[in-house]
Amino acid sequence: MAKFKGIINKLIITVIFSMVSVCSLAANGAKKVLLVGVDGTQYERVMALNTPAFDRFNIIKAYTGGVAGNKSEQRTVSGPGWTTILTGVWKNKHGVESNSDGLASSSWPSIYRYLHDANSQLKLYGFSTWGPIHTQFFANDMAFLSSRAEGGSDDDNVQRTLNVLYHDSPDFIFLHLDEPDAAGHSHGFGHEYDESIIRSDHRLGLLLDAVEHREQTFGENWLVLVTTDHGRDFMGKGHGSQTKQEKTIFIASNKPLNKNYQDIIALPNKSFGGIYGWPAQTYIVPTILNFFGVMSDIHWRLDGLPLIGDINVNRIYANIGGKKCGLEWDVNTASPATIGMNEHVAKFDCDGHADPLFIKGNKIYANIFNSGCTLQWDVDKGTPLTLEESEHVAKFDCTDYGDPLQIKNQQITSYIDDQLCGFQWDADAGTPITLGRNEHVAKFDCQGSPDQLIIE
Ligand SMILES: [Zn+2]
Incomplete structure (x- = not known):
């Protein structure tokens, strides 16, 4: 029956088509x-x-x-x-x-x-x-x-x-x-x-x-x-x-x-x-x-990426002690840097790899486990991630809008409480933010100038 119906559909279509006048063939695409x-x-x-x-x-x-x-x-x-x-x-x-x-x-x-x-x-x-x-x-x-x-x-x-x-x-x-x-x-x-x-x-x-x-x-x-x-x-x-x-x-x-x-x-x-x-x-x-x-x-x-059209991927690196260290979000489970399921600490990893990012307007986006996440500095109170007063750990937040950034001359800055704060990698020794030997937590420092980056 269904197959028969299909054939009827096809006949109807043929009839319809012979009635449609082939008007403007202008290929406007x-x-x-x-x-x-x-x-x-x-x-x-x-x-x-x-x-x-x-x-x-x-x-x-x-x-x-x-x-x-x-x-x-x-x-x-x-x-x-x-x-x-x-x-x-x-x-x-x-x-x-x-x-x-x-x-x-x-x-x-x-x-x-x-x-x-x-x-x-x-x-x-x-x-x-x-x-x-x-x-x-x-x-x-x-x-x-x-x-x-x-x-x-x-x-x-x-x-x-x-x-x-x-x-x-x-x-x-x-x-x-x-x-x-x-x-x-x-x-x-x-x-x-x-x-x-x-x-x-x-x-x-x-x-x-x-x-x-x-x-x-x-x-x-x-x-x-x-x-x-x-x-x-x-x-x-x-x-x-x-x-x-x-x-x-x-x-x-x-x-x-x-x-x-x-x-x-x-x-x-x-x-x-x-x-x-x-x-x-x-x-x-x-x-x-x-x-x-x-x-x-x-x-x-959004929590997905376009499958049609180019995806222009950006990667961000810092030169740390002569090594090219890539900005990443993939904090290992059980590291002290886990903020919550929706927040991923941003870090520079010196193993040569960098996570794909999308720099669009005044935001930096990452697709993390097919969640759309944006670079931010406002770590929620009560997390173990408070550095000193002038330092704010950078993170990718997968629910929030992301903080507005200024991205120019291969440097990133953001205003935090009316202060211009520079994006850096050099967490002070003795902070609770030490990841592995190769990993440096990214932060916005409101007393220091932004680190020079390589944005590709
Ligand atoms: Zn069902």
Whole structure:
């Protein structure tokens, strides 16, 4: 039946297409995005099955559920998952912990809101078989949509999307499909589940055909991303826990993806078969923003990085005793410099390595365990990290905005209580901040001048 329906869809499309007058072929290359989410789709089953539409994409493994044991950890269920997909941040920022939660935090906008704020003329659409995405978490953003739907069947919502693609001039469409999740809950892994993926693949093919026709007809430049909110447990019926299979998702793109993201997220954490070496669900929003060219400095606070377009990485070094020492954030567990799960002491490590950073405007950002963190000086009171009065330990804070810095002539300064304080590495002997022999805690000293750095 589903296959038959697909054929009918194709006939309808053919008829529609013969009616569409091929108007302006002016290849303006206008950028457009279709984001398709297929709920509860196990990456390994997509890989194992014959899925010709998925084969038209570049598909990479990715993960959900945040980083286990970190502040970003979240249940591998739909509420937190879709909220992360549409905001680019984890639960500790967006605040949605379960399927029954209400609005996501207004501090972390959805992709609908980012695009509307960037250009209120953009035509945005959202069709979601699982309604709560629209009616609960992003209810305040629905006014931005030119047309929307919640509930109904996957075929209904694919048809709505095809109608928009063939009859309208959309800039961004989010489409949520639910069949694999429902099949998994009812039957676990097996024939029914596999069939639901094959039907989803067929729907993807119809969507991709429609997008490619638009590109050929109107000269538009479409980014199509496909992802899922979570994997499934051993039997395929349930999900929600921190297991490799439930954390495994995918990101598929009709365009080639960045190659350098894997250098940036090289993590010491090898849990879950090294899944943290892959991009996360948080990469979707930065990727879309960067593709549209509306990624601004502040978006480097998001918990993911763009998979499309260049990521210009900065590294900062200091010459300490004739050695080139790199600015890093990866304090070893059990070191005396652990501030809290959201705060990472900044240090210069003289082993020759430096962590990738992003210098944007007057801030320095780091992606730490796929959390967006910013360089700061205001260590909370009561931590063991107080140096003398004039010295403030530098840290990367993964929840706060970061302190405004002046970065010029290879030096960094910041105003602390109206005093100009210089970024340095030379913690005084006898402070409690001595890390290993090779490591020097970074600090802002309000009585000394900034150290000369090498910013690459
Ligand atoms: Zn489910």
